[in-house]
Amino acid sequence: MICRILLLISLNCVCGTFVVNVTQTSYQAEENHNITLEWTFTTTADTPTDSLYIFCEMKSNQTVSVLFEIRGGVLIPESRDQQFVGRVQWDKDVLREGRLRLHVSRLRTEDSGQYLCDVRTNYGVDFGECWLNVSAARDQPEPERPDTASREQIALYCGLTAAVVVVLFVTFFLILCRPYKHLSCRGFTVRSTR
Numbered sequence: 374m375i376c377r378i379l380l381l382i383s384l385n386c387v388c389g390t391f392v393v394n395v396t397q398t399s400y401q402a403e404e405n406h407n408i409t410l411e412w413t414f415t416t417t418a419d420t421p422t423d424s425l426y427i428f429c430e431m432k433s434n435q436t437v438s439v440l441f442e443i444r445g446g447v448l449i450p451e452s453r454d455q456q457f458v459g460r461v462q463w464d465k466d467v468l469r470e471g472r473l474r475l476h477v478s479r480l481r482t483e484d485s486g487q488y489l490c491d492v493r494t495n496y497g498v499d500f501g502e503c504w505l506n507v508s509a510a511r512d513q514p515e516p517e518r519p520d521t522a523s524r525e526q527i528a529l530y531c532g533l534t535a536a537v538v539v540v541l542f543v544t545f546f547l548i549l550c551r552p553y554k555h556l557s558c559r560g561f562t563v564r565s566t567r
Contacts, residue, residue, distance in 0.1 A: 391415045391497020393490065398503050404510040407478045412501045414492045416471035422446040426493040427473060431457075431505075433486035440488065441475055456483070480507045 396411040423446035431438045431454075438454035441461060453461065457477070464474040473490060485507045491500040 391494065391499055393492045393499040393501040395501040395503040400503060400505045402480050402505065402507050404480055404482055404507055406480055407476065408480060408505065410475045410477065410488055410503060410505070412473045412490045412492070414471045414473070414494075414499065414501075415497065416469070416494075417496070420469075420494060420496075422469055424495045425468070427490060429473075429475065429488065429490040431484070431486050431488050433483070440477075441490075456481075482507050482509055 391414070393412055393414045396413065400408055400410065402408045425443055425446050427441065427443040429439075429441040431440050438456050439452050440454070440457050441463065442449040442452040448463075460478050462476040462478070464472075464476075467474055473492070477484065485505060487502055487504055489500055489502040492498070
């Protein structure tokens with residue numbers, strides 16, 4: 374009797390607990406950016422990857438598009454919808470750990486929708502779903518242009534400053550040399566016209 378109870382408990386633990394989860398139920402991204410969608414599923418140490426069947430699709434108001442498919446552990450690229458060709462990559466390394474990571478690049482607004490992944494193994498079947506909302510790219514801000522008015526003001530102030538310096542220099546020179554009309558002032562000869 375005890376053996377039967379233990380057998381039932383152990384079967385329940387192996388067969389009844391296969392679960393597919395999403396790491397995030399909702400994603401927000403901007404057009405032309407990239408995103409990583411991730412699902413986790415129950416795995417055991419002796420689970421061969423060739424026993425995996427994974428089918429992921431994107432559902433929107435208008436369409437259902439195949440995003441990704443693995444049969445017997447082998448990627449089936451020809452099943453991928455044209456919308457995702459060349460834009461979906463996956464991490465093979467983490468699949469054995471029970472994680473499915475899909476990298477979607479160059480997002481488009483039409484990539485918005487529900488993403489559903491169905492995972493089947495020898496010991497269970499389940500699915501997980503998440504939502505992705507791709508907003509239109511914001512307009513790029515125009516580069517700042519230098520303010521030409523301030524450049525003109527700077528040029529004006531520099532010119533005025535130079536003029537004031539020249540006037541002060543000439544005035545100083547005349548004041549310094551005036552008392553000595555018949556003498557030379559620092560290398561200049563001053564002659565009186567009177």
